[in-house]
Amino acid sequence: MVSVGVIGSGAWGTTLALLLSRKGIATTLWDHRPERAATMQQRRENSDFLPGFRFPDTLRVTGQIAEAVQGKEMLVLVTPSQKMRENLRLLAPYLGEKTLLLNASKGIEIGSLKRMSEIIVEELPTTGERVATLSGPNLSREVAQEKPTAAVIASTAYDVAVEYRTLLTTSSFRVYNSHDVVGVELGGSLKNIIAIGAGINDGLGYGDNAKAAFMTRGLAEISRLGVAAGANPLTFAGLAGIGDLIATCASDLSRNNRLGRRLAAGEKLNDILQSTHSVAEGVWTTQAALQLARRYNVEMPIAHQLSLVLFEELDPHKAVPELMLRDPKGELEGII
Incomplete structure:
Protein backbone atom coordinates (compact mmCIF):
# COMPACT_ATOMS: atom_id res chain seq x y z
CA MET A 1 0.00 0.00 0.00
CA VAL A 2 1.52 3.29 -1.14
CA SER A 3 -0.82 5.99 0.17
CA VAL A 4 -3.85 6.38 2.41
CA GLY A 5 -6.16 9.32 3.15
CA VAL A 6 -7.86 9.61 6.54
CA ILE A 7 -11.00 11.74 6.38
CA GLY A 8 -11.62 13.20 9.82
CA SER A 9 -9.07 14.38 12.37
CA GLY A 10 -10.81 13.70 15.66
CA ALA A 11 -9.17 11.43 18.22
CA TRP A 12 -9.98 8.19 16.40
CA GLY A 13 -9.12 9.50 12.94
CA THR A 14 -5.80 10.83 14.20
CA THR A 15 -5.09 7.52 15.94
CA LEU A 16 -5.69 5.51 12.77
CA ALA A 17 -3.51 7.94 10.83
CA LEU A 18 -0.76 7.36 13.41
CA LEU A 19 -1.17 3.59 13.20
CA LEU A 20 -0.81 3.58 9.41
CA SER A 21 2.00 6.13 9.20
CA ARG A 22 3.98 4.30 11.89
CA LYS A 23 3.98 1.32 9.53
CA GLY A 24 5.74 3.49 6.94
CA ILE A 25 2.60 4.11 4.86
CA ALA A 26 2.33 7.59 3.37
CA THR A 27 -0.77 8.92 5.13
CA THR A 28 -2.66 12.18 4.65
CA LEU A 29 -4.99 13.31 7.45
CA TRP A 30 -7.79 15.72 6.48
CA ASP A 31 -9.29 18.34 8.79
CA HIS A 32 -12.30 20.32 7.55
CA ARG A 33 -10.81 23.50 9.01
CA PRO A 34 -7.74 24.55 6.99
CA GLU A 35 -6.35 26.69 9.79
CA ARG A 36 -6.42 23.79 12.25
CA ALA A 37 -4.87 21.49 9.65
CA ALA A 38 -2.05 23.97 9.15
CA THR A 39 -1.45 24.15 12.91
CA MET A 40 -1.26 20.36 13.20
CA GLN A 41 1.06 20.12 10.21
CA GLN A 42 3.36 22.71 11.75
CA ARG A 43 3.29 21.42 15.34
CA ARG A 44 3.29 17.73 14.30
CA GLU A 45 0.62 16.94 16.89
CA ASN A 46 -3.17 17.04 17.32
CA SER A 47 -3.23 19.05 20.53
CA ASP A 48 -7.04 19.40 20.48
CA PHE A 49 -8.08 15.76 20.28
CA LEU A 50 -4.99 13.59 20.87
CA PRO A 51 -2.26 15.59 22.61
CA GLY A 52 1.11 14.08 23.37
CA PHE A 53 1.64 11.99 20.22
CA ARG A 54 4.14 13.31 17.70
CA PHE A 55 3.39 12.68 14.03
CA PRO A 56 5.84 10.55 12.04
CA ASP A 57 7.39 12.02 8.92
CA THR A 58 5.10 9.75 6.87
CA LEU A 59 2.01 11.61 8.14
CA ARG A 60 0.87 14.81 6.46
CA VAL A 61 -2.10 16.97 7.51
CA THR A 62 -4.16 19.01 5.05
CA GLY A 63 -7.28 21.13 4.96
CA GLN A 64 -7.79 20.44 1.24
CA ILE A 65 -10.09 17.50 0.55
CA ALA A 66 -8.63 16.98 -2.93
CA GLU A 67 -5.15 16.48 -1.48
CA ALA A 68 -6.44 13.90 0.99
CA VAL A 69 -8.32 11.90 -1.67
CA GLN A 70 -6.64 12.13 -5.06
CA GLY A 71 -4.28 9.29 -5.87
CA LYS A 72 -4.97 7.43 -2.61
CA GLU A 73 -5.31 3.67 -2.71
CA MET A 74 -7.45 3.67 0.43
CA LEU A 75 -9.59 6.16 2.33
CA VAL A 76 -10.41 5.74 6.01
CA LEU A 77 -13.67 7.54 6.82
CA VAL A 78 -13.74 8.76 10.43
CA THR A 79 -16.24 11.61 10.46
CA PRO A 80 -19.17 12.13 12.87
CA SER A 81 -22.02 9.93 11.68
CA GLN A 82 -24.36 12.86 11.02
CA LYS A 83 -21.69 14.44 8.79
CA MET A 84 -20.80 11.31 6.81
CA ARG A 85 -23.05 12.04 3.84
CA GLU A 86 -21.88 15.65 3.61
CA ASN A 87 -18.22 14.62 3.60
CA LEU A 88 -18.77 11.90 1.01
CA ARG A 89 -20.20 14.52 -1.33
CA LEU A 90 -17.12 16.67 -0.76
CA LEU A 91 -14.67 13.89 -1.64
CA ALA A 92 -16.64 12.24 -4.46
CA PRO A 93 -15.18 14.35 -7.31
CA TYR A 94 -11.63 13.28 -6.40
CA LEU A 95 -12.21 9.58 -5.72
CA GLY A 96 -10.30 7.03 -7.78
CA GLU A 97 -12.06 4.15 -9.54
CA LYS A 98 -10.35 1.48 -7.46
CA THR A 99 -9.93 3.26 -4.11
CA LEU A 100 -10.75 1.11 -1.08
CA LEU A 101 -13.13 2.68 1.46
CA LEU A 102 -12.92 1.78 5.14
CA ASN A 103 -15.62 3.13 7.43
CA ALA A 104 -14.39 3.69 10.99
CA SER A 105 -17.34 5.81 12.18
CA LYS A 106 -19.97 4.42 14.54
CA GLY A 107 -23.49 5.71 14.25
CA ILE A 108 -26.84 5.71 12.47
CA GLU A 109 -28.01 8.61 10.34
CA ILE A 110 -30.99 10.46 11.79
CA GLY A 111 -33.92 10.50 9.37
CA SER A 112 -32.80 7.84 6.90
CA LEU A 113 -31.84 5.37 9.69
CA LYS A 114 -29.04 4.12 7.48
CA ARG A 115 -25.80 2.61 8.71
CA MET A 116 -22.56 4.20 7.57
CA SER A 117 -21.73 1.64 4.88
CA GLU A 118 -25.23 2.05 3.45
CA ILE A 119 -24.68 5.81 3.16
CA ILE A 120 -21.28 5.26 1.50
CA VAL A 121 -22.72 2.95 -1.16
CA GLU A 122 -25.71 5.24 -1.67
CA GLU A 123 -23.54 8.31 -2.23
CA LEU A 124 -20.75 6.46 -4.07
CA PRO A 125 -22.64 3.66 -5.87
CA THR A 126 -19.66 2.43 -7.89
CA THR A 127 -17.70 1.53 -4.73
CA GLY A 128 -19.71 -1.66 -4.15
CA GLU A 129 -17.64 -4.41 -2.57
CA ARG A 130 -14.69 -2.10 -1.91
CA VAL A 131 -16.43 -0.84 1.25
CA ALA A 132 -15.68 -2.31 4.69
CA THR A 133 -16.26 -1.34 8.33
CA LEU A 134 -13.85 -1.33 11.29
CA SER A 135 -15.07 -1.78 14.87
CA GLY A 136 -14.04 -3.19 18.24
CA PRO A 137 -12.81 -2.22 21.73
CA ASN A 138 -10.56 0.56 20.50
CA LEU A 139 -10.20 3.55 22.80
CA SER A 140 -8.17 6.09 20.85
CA ARG A 141 -5.56 6.99 23.44
CA GLU A 142 -4.74 3.37 24.28
CA VAL A 143 -4.35 2.47 20.60
CA ALA A 144 -2.14 5.52 20.08
CA GLN A 145 -0.05 4.37 23.06
CA GLU A 146 0.30 1.01 21.29
CA LYS A 147 -1.32 -0.88 24.12
CA PRO A 148 -2.51 -4.29 22.85
CA THR A 149 -6.06 -4.64 21.58
CA ALA A 150 -8.05 -6.25 18.77
CA ALA A 151 -10.57 -5.13 16.17
CA VAL A 152 -12.79 -6.62 13.48
CA ILE A 153 -13.26 -5.60 9.85
CA ALA A 154 -16.55 -6.52 8.19
CA SER A 155 -17.06 -6.74 4.45
CA THR A 156 -19.30 -8.75 2.17
CA ALA A 157 -16.20 -9.54 0.10
CA TYR A 158 -13.76 -11.84 1.92
CA ASP A 159 -10.68 -10.79 -0.07
CA VAL A 160 -11.40 -7.12 0.63
CA ALA A 161 -11.69 -7.77 4.37
CA VAL A 162 -8.41 -9.68 4.33
CA GLU A 163 -6.68 -6.85 2.46
CA TYR A 164 -7.79 -4.35 5.10
CA ARG A 165 -6.88 -6.77 7.87
CA THR A 166 -3.35 -7.13 6.55
CA LEU A 167 -2.94 -3.40 6.17
CA LEU A 168 -4.04 -2.48 9.69
CA THR A 169 -2.59 -5.32 11.77
CA THR A 170 0.40 -4.43 13.94
CA SER A 171 2.13 -6.02 16.92
CA SER A 172 -0.31 -4.18 19.21
CA PHE A 173 -3.42 -3.98 16.99
CA ARG A 174 -4.71 -7.41 16.00
CA VAL A 175 -7.44 -7.43 13.35
CA TYR A 176 -9.97 -10.15 12.57
CA ASN A 177 -12.42 -10.28 9.67
CA SER A 178 -16.18 -10.83 9.45
CA HIS A 179 -18.82 -10.94 6.73
CA ASP A 180 -21.58 -9.62 9.04
CA VAL A 181 -21.55 -5.93 8.12
CA VAL A 182 -24.98 -5.34 9.69
CA GLY A 183 -24.01 -6.84 13.04
CA VAL A 184 -20.61 -5.16 13.23
CA GLU A 185 -22.01 -1.73 12.40
CA LEU A 186 -25.03 -1.99 14.71
CA GLY A 187 -22.94 -3.38 17.57
CA GLY A 188 -20.45 -0.52 17.28
CA SER A 189 -23.20 2.07 17.11
CA LEU A 190 -25.71 0.86 19.69
CA LYS A 191 -23.17 0.20 22.44
CA ASN A 192 -22.76 3.98 22.78
Whole structure:
Protein backbone atom coordinates (compact mmCIF):
# COMPACT_ATOMS: atom_id res chain seq x y z
CA MET A 1 0.00 0.00 0.00
CA VAL A 2 1.52 3.29 -1.14
CA SER A 3 -0.82 5.99 0.17
CA VAL A 4 -3.85 6.38 2.41
CA GLY A 5 -6.16 9.32 3.15
CA VAL A 6 -7.86 9.61 6.54
CA ILE A 7 -11.00 11.74 6.38
CA GLY A 8 -11.62 13.20 9.82
CA SER A 9 -9.07 14.38 12.37
CA GLY A 10 -10.81 13.70 15.66
CA ALA A 11 -9.17 11.43 18.22
CA TRP A 12 -9.98 8.19 16.40
CA GLY A 13 -9.12 9.50 12.94
CA THR A 14 -5.80 10.83 14.20
CA THR A 15 -5.09 7.52 15.94
CA LEU A 16 -5.69 5.51 12.77
CA ALA A 17 -3.51 7.94 10.83
CA LEU A 18 -0.76 7.36 13.41
CA LEU A 19 -1.17 3.59 13.20
CA LEU A 20 -0.81 3.58 9.41
CA SER A 21 2.00 6.13 9.20
CA ARG A 22 3.98 4.30 11.89
CA LYS A 23 3.98 1.32 9.53
CA GLY A 24 5.74 3.49 6.94
CA ILE A 25 2.60 4.11 4.86
CA ALA A 26 2.33 7.59 3.37
CA THR A 27 -0.77 8.92 5.13
CA THR A 28 -2.66 12.18 4.65
CA LEU A 29 -4.99 13.31 7.45
CA TRP A 30 -7.79 15.72 6.48
CA ASP A 31 -9.29 18.34 8.79
CA HIS A 32 -12.30 20.32 7.55
CA ARG A 33 -10.81 23.50 9.01
CA PRO A 34 -7.74 24.55 6.99
CA GLU A 35 -6.35 26.69 9.79
CA ARG A 36 -6.42 23.79 12.25
CA ALA A 37 -4.87 21.49 9.65
CA ALA A 38 -2.05 23.97 9.15
CA THR A 39 -1.45 24.15 12.91
CA MET A 40 -1.26 20.36 13.20
CA GLN A 41 1.06 20.12 10.21
CA GLN A 42 3.36 22.71 11.75
CA ARG A 43 3.29 21.42 15.34
CA ARG A 44 3.29 17.73 14.30
CA GLU A 45 0.62 16.94 16.89
CA ASN A 46 -3.17 17.04 17.32
CA SER A 47 -3.23 19.05 20.53
CA ASP A 48 -7.04 19.40 20.48
CA PHE A 49 -8.08 15.76 20.28
CA LEU A 50 -4.99 13.59 20.87
CA PRO A 51 -2.26 15.59 22.61
CA GLY A 52 1.11 14.08 23.37
CA PHE A 53 1.64 11.99 20.22
CA ARG A 54 4.14 13.31 17.70
CA PHE A 55 3.39 12.68 14.03
CA PRO A 56 5.84 10.55 12.04
CA ASP A 57 7.39 12.02 8.92
CA THR A 58 5.10 9.75 6.87
CA LEU A 59 2.01 11.61 8.14
CA ARG A 60 0.87 14.81 6.46
CA VAL A 61 -2.10 16.97 7.51
CA THR A 62 -4.16 19.01 5.05
CA GLY A 63 -7.28 21.13 4.96
CA GLN A 64 -7.79 20.44 1.24
CA ILE A 65 -10.09 17.50 0.55
CA ALA A 66 -8.63 16.98 -2.93
CA GLU A 67 -5.15 16.48 -1.48
CA ALA A 68 -6.44 13.90 0.99
CA VAL A 69 -8.32 11.90 -1.67
CA GLN A 70 -6.64 12.13 -5.06
CA GLY A 71 -4.28 9.29 -5.87
CA LYS A 72 -4.97 7.43 -2.61
CA GLU A 73 -5.31 3.67 -2.71
CA MET A 74 -7.45 3.67 0.43
CA LEU A 75 -9.59 6.16 2.33
CA VAL A 76 -10.41 5.74 6.01
CA LEU A 77 -13.67 7.54 6.82
CA VAL A 78 -13.74 8.76 10.43
CA THR A 79 -16.24 11.61 10.46
CA PRO A 80 -19.17 12.13 12.87
CA SER A 81 -22.02 9.93 11.68
CA GLN A 82 -24.36 12.86 11.02
CA LYS A 83 -21.69 14.44 8.79
CA MET A 84 -20.80 11.31 6.81
CA ARG A 85 -23.05 12.04 3.84
CA GLU A 86 -21.88 15.65 3.61
CA ASN A 87 -18.22 14.62 3.60
CA LEU A 88 -18.77 11.90 1.01
CA ARG A 89 -20.20 14.52 -1.33
CA LEU A 90 -17.12 16.67 -0.76
CA LEU A 91 -14.67 13.89 -1.64
CA ALA A 92 -16.64 12.24 -4.46
CA PRO A 93 -15.18 14.35 -7.31
CA TYR A 94 -11.63 13.28 -6.40
CA LEU A 95 -12.21 9.58 -5.72
CA GLY A 96 -10.30 7.03 -7.78
CA GLU A 97 -12.06 4.15 -9.54
CA LYS A 98 -10.35 1.48 -7.46
CA THR A 99 -9.93 3.26 -4.11
CA LEU A 100 -10.75 1.11 -1.08
CA LEU A 101 -13.13 2.68 1.46
CA LEU A 102 -12.92 1.78 5.14
CA ASN A 103 -15.62 3.13 7.43
CA ALA A 104 -14.39 3.69 10.99
CA SER A 105 -17.34 5.81 12.18
CA LYS A 106 -19.97 4.42 14.54
CA GLY A 107 -23.49 5.71 14.25
CA ILE A 108 -26.84 5.71 12.47
CA GLU A 109 -28.01 8.61 10.34
CA ILE A 110 -30.99 10.46 11.79
CA GLY A 111 -33.92 10.50 9.37
CA SER A 112 -32.80 7.84 6.90
CA LEU A 113 -31.84 5.37 9.69
CA LYS A 114 -29.04 4.12 7.48
CA ARG A 115 -25.80 2.61 8.71
CA MET A 116 -22.56 4.20 7.57
CA SER A 117 -21.73 1.64 4.88
CA GLU A 118 -25.23 2.05 3.45
CA ILE A 119 -24.68 5.81 3.16
CA ILE A 120 -21.28 5.26 1.50
CA VAL A 121 -22.72 2.95 -1.16
CA GLU A 122 -25.71 5.24 -1.67
CA GLU A 123 -23.54 8.31 -2.23
CA LEU A 124 -20.75 6.46 -4.07
CA PRO A 125 -22.64 3.66 -5.87
CA THR A 126 -19.66 2.43 -7.89
CA THR A 127 -17.70 1.53 -4.73
CA GLY A 128 -19.71 -1.66 -4.15
CA GLU A 129 -17.64 -4.41 -2.57
CA ARG A 130 -14.69 -2.10 -1.91
CA VAL A 131 -16.43 -0.84 1.25
CA ALA A 132 -15.68 -2.31 4.69
CA THR A 133 -16.26 -1.34 8.33
CA LEU A 134 -13.85 -1.33 11.29
CA SER A 135 -15.07 -1.78 14.87
CA GLY A 136 -14.04 -3.19 18.24
CA PRO A 137 -12.81 -2.22 21.73
CA ASN A 138 -10.56 0.56 20.50
CA LEU A 139 -10.20 3.55 22.80
CA SER A 140 -8.17 6.09 20.85
CA ARG A 141 -5.56 6.99 23.44
CA GLU A 142 -4.74 3.37 24.28
CA VAL A 143 -4.35 2.47 20.60
CA ALA A 144 -2.14 5.52 20.08
CA GLN A 145 -0.05 4.37 23.06
CA GLU A 146 0.30 1.01 21.29
CA LYS A 147 -1.32 -0.88 24.12
CA PRO A 148 -2.51 -4.29 22.85
CA THR A 149 -6.06 -4.64 21.58
CA ALA A 150 -8.05 -6.25 18.77
CA ALA A 151 -10.57 -5.13 16.17
CA VAL A 152 -12.79 -6.62 13.48
CA ILE A 153 -13.26 -5.60 9.85
CA ALA A 154 -16.55 -6.52 8.19
CA SER A 155 -17.06 -6.74 4.45
CA THR A 156 -19.30 -8.75 2.17
CA ALA A 157 -16.20 -9.54 0.10
CA TYR A 158 -13.76 -11.84 1.92
CA ASP A 159 -10.68 -10.79 -0.07
CA VAL A 160 -11.40 -7.12 0.63
CA ALA A 161 -11.69 -7.77 4.37
CA VAL A 162 -8.41 -9.68 4.33
CA GLU A 163 -6.68 -6.85 2.46
CA TYR A 164 -7.79 -4.35 5.10
CA ARG A 165 -6.88 -6.77 7.87
CA THR A 166 -3.35 -7.13 6.55
CA LEU A 167 -2.94 -3.40 6.17
CA LEU A 168 -4.04 -2.48 9.69
CA THR A 169 -2.59 -5.32 11.77
CA THR A 170 0.40 -4.43 13.94
CA SER A 171 2.13 -6.02 16.92
CA SER A 172 -0.31 -4.18 19.21
CA PHE A 173 -3.42 -3.98 16.99
CA ARG A 174 -4.71 -7.41 16.00
CA VAL A 175 -7.44 -7.43 13.35
CA TYR A 176 -9.97 -10.15 12.57
CA ASN A 177 -12.42 -10.28 9.67
CA SER A 178 -16.18 -10.83 9.45
CA HIS A 179 -18.82 -10.94 6.73
CA ASP A 180 -21.58 -9.62 9.04
CA VAL A 181 -21.55 -5.93 8.12
CA VAL A 182 -24.98 -5.34 9.69
CA GLY A 183 -24.01 -6.84 13.04
CA VAL A 184 -20.61 -5.16 13.23
CA GLU A 185 -22.01 -1.73 12.40
CA LEU A 186 -25.03 -1.99 14.71
CA GLY A 187 -22.94 -3.38 17.57
CA GLY A 188 -20.45 -0.52 17.28
CA SER A 189 -23.20 2.07 17.11
CA LEU A 190 -25.71 0.86 19.69
CA LYS A 191 -23.17 0.20 22.44
CA ASN A 192 -22.76 3.98 22.78
CA ILE A 193 -26.32 4.18 24.11
CA ILE A 194 -25.51 1.63 26.81
CA ALA A 195 -22.26 3.45 27.63
CA ILE A 196 -24.18 6.62 28.51
CA GLY A 197 -26.36 4.56 30.85
CA ALA A 198 -23.30 2.91 32.37
CA GLY A 199 -21.88 6.36 33.06
CA ILE A 200 -25.13 7.33 34.78
CA ASN A 201 -24.83 4.15 36.88
CA ASP A 202 -21.31 5.15 37.91
CA GLY A 203 -22.35 8.70 38.66
CA LEU A 204 -25.25 7.59 40.84
CA GLY A 205 -23.03 5.13 42.72
CA TYR A 206 -25.18 2.07 42.04
CA GLY A 207 -22.19 -0.26 42.11
CA ASP A 208 -20.71 -3.08 40.09
CA ASN A 209 -23.65 -5.52 40.33
CA ALA A 210 -25.97 -2.94 38.82
CA LYS A 211 -23.46 -2.03 36.12
CA ALA A 212 -22.87 -5.65 35.13
CA ALA A 213 -26.60 -6.32 34.98
CA PHE A 214 -27.21 -3.13 33.00
CA MET A 215 -24.49 -3.94 30.46
CA THR A 216 -25.77 -7.49 30.04
CA ARG A 217 -29.35 -6.36 29.48
CA GLY A 218 -28.03 -3.65 27.20
CA LEU A 219 -26.31 -6.30 25.11
CA ALA A 220 -29.60 -8.21 24.93
CA GLU A 221 -31.30 -5.05 23.67
CA ILE A 222 -28.58 -4.50 21.05
CA SER A 223 -28.87 -8.14 19.96
CA ARG A 224 -32.67 -8.03 19.64
CA LEU A 225 -32.55 -5.07 17.29
CA GLY A 226 -29.55 -6.45 15.42
CA VAL A 227 -31.17 -9.84 14.79
CA ALA A 228 -34.37 -8.15 13.61
CA ALA A 229 -32.29 -6.09 11.17
CA GLY A 230 -30.61 -9.21 9.76
CA ALA A 231 -27.44 -9.57 11.84
CA ASN A 232 -25.91 -12.82 13.06
CA PRO A 233 -26.57 -13.01 16.83
CA LEU A 234 -23.08 -14.44 17.40
CA THR A 235 -21.55 -11.18 16.18
CA PHE A 236 -22.71 -9.53 19.41
CA ALA A 237 -20.62 -12.02 21.39
CA GLY A 238 -17.55 -10.79 19.52
CA LEU A 239 -15.31 -7.75 19.35
CA ALA A 240 -17.92 -5.44 17.81
CA GLY A 241 -20.46 -6.51 20.41
CA ILE A 242 -19.45 -7.39 23.94
CA GLY A 243 -15.82 -6.36 23.36
CA ASP A 244 -16.65 -2.80 22.36
CA LEU A 245 -19.42 -2.65 24.97
CA ILE A 246 -17.06 -3.50 27.84
CA ALA A 247 -14.42 -0.98 26.80
CA THR A 248 -16.87 1.85 26.25
CA CYS A 249 -18.89 1.24 29.40
CA ALA A 250 -15.95 0.69 31.71
CA SER A 251 -13.41 3.34 30.72
CA ASP A 252 -13.02 6.94 31.83
CA LEU A 253 -11.65 7.54 28.33
CA SER A 254 -15.10 6.92 26.84
CA ARG A 255 -16.88 10.12 25.77
CA ASN A 256 -20.29 8.49 26.15
CA ASN A 257 -19.49 7.20 29.64
CA ARG A 258 -18.29 10.66 30.69
CA LEU A 259 -21.46 12.23 29.34
CA GLY A 260 -23.51 9.79 31.45
CA ARG A 261 -21.58 10.70 34.57
CA ARG A 262 -22.24 14.38 33.97
CA LEU A 263 -25.95 13.73 33.47
CA ALA A 264 -26.01 11.86 36.78
CA ALA A 265 -24.42 14.92 38.43
CA GLY A 266 -27.38 17.02 37.30
CA GLU A 267 -25.92 18.76 34.24
CA LYS A 268 -28.20 19.42 31.27
CA LEU A 269 -27.49 17.78 27.93
CA ASN A 270 -27.12 21.03 25.99
CA ASP A 271 -24.64 22.39 28.52
CA ILE A 272 -22.57 19.21 28.28
CA LEU A 273 -22.55 19.23 24.48
CA GLN A 274 -21.57 22.89 24.31
CA SER A 275 -18.69 22.39 26.73
CA THR A 276 -16.87 19.76 24.67
CA HIS A 277 -15.58 19.61 21.11
CA SER A 278 -15.73 15.79 20.99
CA VAL A 279 -18.84 14.03 19.66
CA ALA A 280 -20.68 11.59 21.94
CA GLU A 281 -22.36 9.49 19.25
CA GLY A 282 -24.69 7.76 21.72
CA VAL A 283 -26.86 10.87 22.03
CA TRP A 284 -27.98 10.82 18.40
CA THR A 285 -27.87 7.04 18.12
CA THR A 286 -30.49 6.83 20.88
CA GLN A 287 -32.97 8.68 18.68
CA ALA A 288 -32.17 6.60 15.60
CA ALA A 289 -32.27 3.30 17.52
CA LEU A 290 -35.78 3.96 18.82
CA GLN A 291 -36.96 4.72 15.29
CA LEU A 292 -35.39 1.47 14.07
CA ALA A 293 -37.02 -0.37 16.98
CA ARG A 294 -40.42 0.86 15.85
CA ARG A 295 -39.63 -0.20 12.29
CA TYR A 296 -38.78 -3.74 13.39
CA ASN A 297 -41.28 -3.93 16.28
CA VAL A 298 -38.51 -4.51 18.84
CA GLU A 299 -38.61 -3.53 22.50
CA MET A 300 -35.75 -1.25 23.66
CA PRO A 301 -36.63 -0.20 27.22
CA ILE A 302 -33.12 1.01 28.07
CA ALA A 303 -32.93 3.22 24.99
CA HIS A 304 -36.44 4.51 25.75
CA GLN A 305 -35.62 5.52 29.32
CA LEU A 306 -32.32 7.03 28.26
CA SER A 307 -34.12 9.06 25.61
CA LEU A 308 -36.35 10.52 28.33
CA VAL A 309 -33.27 11.45 30.36
CA LEU A 310 -31.48 13.00 27.38
CA PHE A 311 -34.28 14.86 25.66
CA GLU A 312 -37.07 15.29 28.21
CA GLU A 313 -34.93 15.95 31.30
CA LEU A 314 -36.17 12.92 33.22
CA ASP A 315 -34.29 12.58 36.50
CA PRO A 316 -31.92 9.59 36.08
CA HIS A 317 -32.96 8.39 39.55
CA LYS A 318 -36.50 7.90 38.23
CA ALA A 319 -35.44 5.99 35.13
CA VAL A 320 -33.99 3.07 37.10
CA PRO A 321 -37.24 1.98 38.86
CA GLU A 322 -39.00 2.03 35.48
CA LEU A 323 -36.50 -0.53 34.20
CA MET A 324 -36.47 -2.62 37.37
CA LEU A 325 -40.27 -2.92 37.67
CA ARG A 326 -41.02 -3.98 34.10
CA ASP A 327 -42.89 -7.25 33.67
CA PRO A 328 -40.50 -10.24 33.98
CA LYS A 329 -39.48 -11.94 30.75
CA GLY A 330 -37.31 -14.78 29.47
CA GLU A 331 -33.67 -13.72 29.40
CA LEU A 332 -33.14 -14.46 25.69
CA GLU A 333 -36.57 -13.40 24.49
CA GLY A 334 -36.39 -11.81 21.05
CA ILE A 335 -32.86 -13.05 20.38
CA ILE A 336 -33.25 -16.79 19.79
